[in-house]
Structures are given as C-alpha cells and as structure tokens.
Amino acid sequence: MSEFDPPPRAVRPFIDFVPLMRANGFAVAPEQTTAFLSAISLLGPRDLEDVRRAGLATLAPPPERHAAYRALFDMHFLGAEGDDLDEGEEEDVVRVQEDRRGMDEPASADESNESGEAATRAEALVERRFGPGGAGEALRRLSREASRRLPKRLSYRRWRARRGVVVDLRRTLRDAARNDGEVIKLSHLKRRMRLRRLLVLIDVSGSMKARTEDNLRLAHALTQAIPRVEAFTFGTRLTRVTRPMRLKRREQALAVAAHIVSDWDGGTRIGDALKAFLAVPRFASYARGAITLIISDGLERGDPAALADAVGRLSRGAWRLSWLTPLAIGRDFRPRTEALIAVSRFVDDMVDGGSTPAIVDHILALGRRRAT
Amino acid sequence: MAVRGNIVGIDSPEALEKALRSAYYLADEGLATAAYLALALGKPLLLEGSPGVGKTEAAKAIAAVLARRLIRLQCYEGIDASAALYEWNYPRQMLAIRQAGEQTIDIYSEPFLIERPMLAALRSPDSTVLLIDEIDRSDQEFEAFLLEFLSDFQISIPERGTVSAVERPVVVLTSNRTRDLHEALRRRCVYHWIDYPTPEREARIVMARASSVAEATARAVVAAVGKLRREPLSKAPGIAEAVDWAEAATLLNRGGARWPEAFRRSIGVALKDEEDLTYVSGRLDAMIAESVA
Numbered sequence: 001m002s003e004f005d006p007p008p009r010a011v012r013p014f015i016d017f018v019p020l021m022r023a024n025g026f027a028v029a030p031e032q033t034t035a036f037l038s039a040i041s042l043l044g045p046r047d048l049e050d051v052r053r054a055g056l057a058t059l060a061p062p063p064e065r066h067a068a069y070r071a072l073f074d075m076h077f078l079g080a081e082g083d084d085l086d087e088g089e090e091e092d093v094v095r096v097q098e099d100r101r102g103m104d105e106p107a108s109a110d111e112s113n114e115s116g117e118a119a120t121r122a123e124a125l126v127e128r129r130f131g132p133g134g135a136g137e138a139l140r141r142l143s144r145e146a147s148r149r150l151p152k153r154l155s156y157r158r159w160r161a162r163r164g165v166v167v168d169l170r171r172t173l174r175d176a177a178r179n180d181g182e183v184i185k186l187s188h189l190k191r192r193m194r195l196r197r198l199l200v201l202i203d204v205s206g207s208m209k210a211r212t213e214d215n216l217r218l219a220h221a222l223t224q225a226i227p228r229v230e231a232f233t234f235g236t237r238l239t240r241v242t243r244p245m246r247l248k249r250r251e252q253a254l255a256v257a258a259h260i261v262s263d264w265d266g267g268t269r270i271g272d273a274l275k276a277f278l279a280v281p282r283f284a285s286y287a288r289g290a291i292t293l294i295i296s297d298g299l300e301r302g303d304p305a306a307l308a309d310a311v312g313r314l315s316r317g318a319w320r321l322s323w324l325t326p327l328a329i330g331r332d333f334r335p336r337t338e339a340l341i342a343v344s345r346f347v348d349d350m351v352d353g354g355s356t357p358a359i360v361d362h363i364l365a366l367g368r369r370r371a372t
Numbered sequence: 373m374a375v376r377g378n379i380v381g382i383d384s385p386e387a388l389e390k391a392l393r394s395a396y397y398l399a400d401e402g403l404a405t406a407a408y409l410a411l412a413l414g415k416p417l418l419l420e421g422s423p424g425v426g427k428t429e430a431a432k433a434i435a436a437v438l439a440r441r442l443i444r445l446q447c448y449e450g451i452d453a454s455a456a457l458y459e460w461n462y463p464r465q466m467l468a469i470r471q472a473g474e475q476t477i478d479i480y481s482e483p484f485l486i487e488r489p490m491l492a493a494l495r496s497p498d499s500t501v502l503l504i505d506e507i508d509r510s511d512q513e514f515e516a517f518l519l520e521f522l523s524d525f526q527i528s529i530p531e532r533g534t535v536s537a538v539e540r541p542v543v544v545l546t547s548n549r550t551r552d553l554h555e556a557l558r559r560r561c562v563y564h565w566i567d568y569p570t571p572e573r574e575a576r577i578v579m580a581r582a583s584s585v586a587e588a589t590a591r592a593v594v595a596a597v598g599k600l601r602r603e604p605l606s607k608a609p610g611i612a613e614a615v616d617w618a619e620a621a622t623l624l625n626r627g628g629a630r631w632p633e634a635f636r637r638s639i640g641v642a643l644k645d646e647e648d649l650t651y652v653s654g655r656l657d658a659m660i661a662e663s664v665a
Contacts, residue, residue, distance in 0.1 A: 029559045038375050039409045043385070050405075057406040058413075060563035063420065156450025157511065169462040170454075177479060181469030228551075279604030281423060285550040313606070313647060 014040060014051070017076050021059060024072055028059050048077055064092055092240035093260070094276045094283075135214055135356035139221045142360045146225035147195065149367045151291055151319065155194035164188035196319055197228045199286050201277070203296030204261060205235040205268035211326060212264070213254070214356050215295050220245050220253050222363075230286040234273035235263035240283070270300050270339070271307030278313055291366060292318035295353050297325050300339035308342040315346040320369060322362065324353025379411045380438060388437070397426070397433030398569070398577050406564035407434060414540035416522050418558060420547045421566035424610015426577075428505055430566070431544040435501035438542065444503045445489040447510035453517065457527060459486040480531035494527060497541035507557075508547040515554055522560045569611070571598055577611060578618050585618045589625075593618040595663035596635065597642065605648040617642040635660045 007015060018033045039054035052073055055061075061069040074080035160168060171187035200222065202215045219231040223245040231241045244256035258264075278284045292314060300307055315321045323343065327333075329352055335341050344350055349369075352358040382388045388411075389404035399407070403419075407430070410417035417434075419427040435442035445456055465479040487495070493502035507515070521527060522543065526536035545561065547553060569577060571594050578590040597614045609617070620638035629637060636656065643649050652659070 027555050027559075032559055035409075035413055035415065035562070038413055042375065042377055042409060042412050043405070053402060053405040054409065056402065057409050057562045057564060060418075060558045060561070062558075063565040066565070155511075156448070157452065157513065158450070170460060173460070173462050173465055173479075176466070177469065181466070181472075275604050278606055281607070282549050284606060 011037060013077065017055070017073075018059070020072060020076055021061075021069075024068065026059070026061055026065070026069070032059050051077065092243070093262075094238040094280060135217070138357040138360040139217060142218070142221050142363065143225045145364055146222065149364045150198070150226060151196045151367045151369070152193040153196050153289070153319075154191045156191065157194075158189040159192050161188050161190035164190035166190070195226050195228065197230070197286065197288075197290035198222060198226065198293070199230045199290045199318070200232070200293045200295065201274075202231065202233045203235065203268060203270070203294075204233045204264055205299075206265040207268070207297055207299045208295075208326075209265050211295070211354070215359075216241075216245075216254055216257055217250065218356055218359060220250050224248070230290075232277065232283075233257075233261050233263075234270065234277075235268055236266045237261075237263045238273045238276045239263070267301055268296070268299060269302040270296060270298065271302045271304075271310050274310035274314060275306065278310060284317070287314055287317045289317075289319050292321045293324060293363070294322070295324045295359070297327055298323070298335070298337055298340040298343070300337075304339045304342040307339050308346065311343040312346045315348070320348045320366065321346065322349040322351065322366070323347040324351055324359055324362065326352070326354035328352045329354060376412055376414070382408070382411070382437070384408065391437040392433050395433040395436040396580050397429060398573055398580065399430065399433075400569065400573065403430065403564055403566060406562050410544075410562040411542065413562065416543035416545055416561045418545045418547070418553075418561035418563050419566055420549050420563070422568070422608070422610070423548050424608075424612055425566045425568055426611050427546040427566055428503065431501065431503040431505075431546065434542070434544060435503075438501060440499050440501045440542070442501050442503055443489045443493050444505055446505050447507050447514065449509060449511050451510050451514050455488060456490050456514070456517075457488050458491045458529060459488060460484055460531075461486050485529075485532075490521060491527060491535065493541045493543070494525060494535055494537045497525075497537045497539050501542045501544065504543065504545045506548060507545050508550045508553065512554070515557060519554070519556055519560065522557070568598075568601060571595065574598075574611065574614060578615050581615045582619045582622075585622050589618055589622055592635070592660075592664045593621065596660055599659050599663065600643065600652065603648075603652060605643070605645070605651065607643070607645045607648060609642045613642045613644075632657070632660050632664055635664070 014037060015033065018028050018036070021028050035058040036054060039058050040051055043050040043054055045051050045054070052070075055073065056066075056069070059069075071080075158164075158166060160171070166189040168187035168189045172183060172185075175185070175187070176183045200219050202212070202219060204212045208215075216233075219229075219241070223229040223231060223242070229242070229245070231245050233239045233241055239261045241257045241261060244253050244260065247253040247256060278287075294311075311321070323340075325340070327337075327340075328335075328350055333350070333352075335344050335350065340350070349362065351362050353362075377383055382391055385401065385404040385408040388408045389399050389401070392399045392404065392407075407417055409415075411434075419430060421427055432442055460480070461484045465484050468477055468479055468484070489502060493500045504518070507518070510518075524536070525540055526534055528534045568574070571591075574594045574597075575587070575590045578594060579585060579587060582590070593614055597609050597617070601608045617635070617638060620641045621634040624634040624638055625631065639649070639656065643652070
C-alpha cells in the first residue's frame, strides 16, 4: 500500500473511532492511531474484546476515564446508548464514607438531577462578575508574587555555580585538558532552591456557600502562578479539581470544576473527607512536604475525634498546615467550636479565611515561616 | 515502525501469558495483551498501579521469559544523565593526562566511559530489558530527557557523538502515580493500568509465590486482605504483603499456634502502619474469622 492510497474499507471503523475519542476529550496522537491499527492486526482480531484491549493499551485512556472509554467503545462498535459519557473523572472523586462499612450508594436516579443542578450552577459561576478592587486585586498580587515569595526547599538536582560544596568534575576536567592537564580552577555544583508543593483543600459545603466561588478562584490563581499545586474540594464527597484548575481561562476552569464537583452546598463531614483523602495513596502523597491549606469553617457534623485524628495525620506529613476559617477574625481569636478546638493542636496557623485578601496575605507570608 | 509478530516463539498474548506463568508470574489478559503489543510494536511498556500490585515483578518476569538480563534504573528526584546514562571516569582521565606527557591521548575514549543503565541497554538491546522504575519519583527535567530517549532510542554524548540502538530495546516503565505523567510520555508507550487481582487469581499467586502454603490458608489470607483494602488505610496491603502474611501464618501454625490466632499474630507483615493497625484493631478478629470461614 503506498502512502497516499486511502485506507481499505475494513479499517475505517477503527480509524473513525479515534476522532470520536478526541471529540470526547481524550488526547490521541497520530502515532497512537498507527499503533492502534497495528495492534488490532497483530491480535487477529478474533473478537471485539481484542479491539477493546488494543485500544486500552495503545490509545492509553487514563485509568480514571476507563468507564468513559468503555461507553464510547460500546457506542461506536456496538451501537449502544452513550448516556454516561460525562461521568469523566470517576477516580478523582471519592465518596466520603457515611459509616465504617463503606456501603456503596446505588447509582440512583438523582444523578441526573445533580448534574442538572451543577450545570445551572456553572452558569451562575460564569455570569457573576468581580466586585471592584478587593478580591481581584489580591488575586493579581498573588499571581505576581507567588513564585517569588512562597516557601522553597532545596532541590535534589545540582546546577553549575560559582561556589558550592560539590566539585563539578566534568567541567573541571574539561578545563584542565585545555591546560595540559593542569587544574587551574575548580568548577562547582550547588543545589538550587525549588518551590514547595502546595495542597489546598476547599470546603464547599452549605455553610461556606458565600466563600466557595472566591476560594475556587484563589485555587485557580495559585495553580496558574506556580507549578505543583494540587486542589481538592470536599463536602459530602472529596473531589480532585487540579485538572480543571490547570485550564488557563478562569471562567472555563470554574465551569468545568462546577461540573465535576457535585456536592455543592451540602453537608460537611470534614473528618471523613480528610480520611478519604489520606486513604488514597496517590492523594496522600500530595501532602508530603507540602504547604497544606485547609479552607473551611470547621462546622463538623461528624465525630470531632475522627477529625482530629485525620488532621493530625495530615499535619505530620505536611510541611506546614494552615487552617483558614472565616470565623477567625482578629489576633486574639480562639477556636470555639468543638471541631476547631480538637484540631487546633495539630494546626500550625489558624487564621482568617473570610476574604480573599486575607487568605492571599497569609499565603504570601508563609515564605517567612518555618516547617513544624 | 517495525512490527514483529513473533518474539522468541511468542506469537500471541495467550502464548506470552503462558510463558509468564512458567516464570511464576500470573498476568491477566489485559496485561498479557499490553505486554505482547509492546514487544511486537517495539514500544516501551508503561505500567501504572497502586504500590504492591506487581509492576516491578512483571518487568522481571518479562526479562525471564525473553531470557535477557534485567537492567534496573531506580528513579528519584534529581536523577540526571550522569546517573542514568553515562559518566566519565574522572580520576582515570586525570591520571592518563599526567602519564601521557608529550604524547597525545584521547581521554574521551572507551576505557574512560562508565556505562549507566540506559546506555548499557542501548548498546546491547538484544540481550537486555531496561526497567525504569518509579518514574513518577523523578522530576520533570528527567521526564523530558527520557522522552527523547524513548522516541528514537539514541543518546548523544557530546564528546563522542551519537550512540543509537541497532534494534529497539525492550523498555518497561513503572509508576505509582504519585503525580500525573506527561501526556507525551504516555503517548510514546503501550499503557496498562494494573489493578489488584481478582480473589481467585490472587490466591493462585499466593500459592505460586509462597513455598508451602495450603490452599485454604491462601484463600483466607486473600479474603482478609481484600477486606483490608476496602478500609481507608494509609498503606493498603499489596500482593507481596498477602504472600508474606500467608507464609508467616503458616510458619506460626507449624510452631503450634491455632488458626485464627496465627493470622492475628502475624498481622504485622500485612499492615505496617501503626495508625492503620489501631484503626482496624477492634474489627480485626471478626474480619479474620469471616475470612477463615
């Protein structure tokens, strides 16, 4: 077959599957299409299951979107109904367990209801505008100064430097070779500084309703300003919103986040949410050595002891744990609610989280603090 | 792209699965298919999954099946070319310069070159399998560097020129997914997500891996481990822990401990986190009793 011949009819369905995947938000490169076709012919294919596996291996849909892949596949090759395609980031959503046995909620009829609500909410998020000054200015300040003022740590990578502890043997020797093997000066290597990881956990329950949107904007500004930011929302579920926050345009990022977070304005079980966070090893590793921010009023419906336990674990892994609550106003703030009292001994800073400028001030001041 | 349907007599995923089984690795169809495709298409195989599902073991088994030497490159933050690729033997170069006197000497020739895993695999692609382990631990700089290596399988050494592989080496990458890998890296590879095995398969793995564990013990351990994995623990027991637990309990049982007791006393090899132990301690007895039944 020469390069310019149209592909034989038999392979058309397979090639057509790729644009369908792209249209549904899977990134597929042309080389992957080629690999997909070669894989199918390598496997036989004896049945459709071979084609499905070939697609899984070569088109490489991320594991959290396997269900969406399966649905698309069935729709394309089997003509099935494709109704649950939007259930995108399943693995990034963890249901907070209601009791210890972890009963799976049935995939109930209110699912459609929820997504409908999320959609209207997305519109609400998009349509609302910033008030003058205040929050907007604070976010701009955050974007400008974050990479300069946030806490850093030593990188494990070494770079050339004028002075340093380690001698750059390679460079020294190359210079020496130019001078008949005489070492005239030593070149050095030094470990540079690198920004710490940052983890932000945002309470989206009913009691935080007024602040939720601003907090998401803050998370978006942070994600855009510095690398390695992880953002989660929690209420009755724990949802990773890092991916939407990586989208450049704020309105788009918030709309996508609004779509995947489905527990807006509900109840809070902070302890269970944090426990769910710590139980996924992938998530828990985001907190290790990270600047950890919890933005929540700490109005807990669950057991305060469980909450304290989870916060303690989080605090031991994190570089520094800040709890930003709208209730903390003024310097002589003392926690009153049972939950906040329980966690206060694990929290390094319990400060005002009632407005965007206050939160930004705290974040930008973190660079001057030490690990605990 | 050079496609080879038949690699050392393996011409289908089923044949590979059988060969892996004789290397004491029980792969499911998905993994066997992905691994076969990677070998046949000459692409790297990227394995992702929770800690302890047997990603590294899979690479070892593939090397055993192909009867090749496994070269392992453990990733860490800050890993760079001098640890992954090659390094010059500086003291030796220094001495050579001193000894050469008036003669000319090429200090960038073969005797001064120290091979690191990636160069070693590139130079003898037909007798090695390169395992790049825990790629998610490395930083973005290394990932970008790796991308270049994996796309054309060639390395340029500024002092010597370009080294390229005569044929595509077999490369297996593993990741625990502690961070998202770059899309371009996944695109270059054949991808497989390894999940925890089904209870039947896991029981068979325990029996194959542990030296002398009765089938009933293996089933009980697998059932208990399955229950533990559903709990919100910070370190869920992997397959290796299940094997260890079965062996430890068998050992205690031989020493005179009775059955449920032997499981309970050897829990330390399955759960290795103090907080996790406290968390399940109250229900452990019931859990074990349920699993034994």
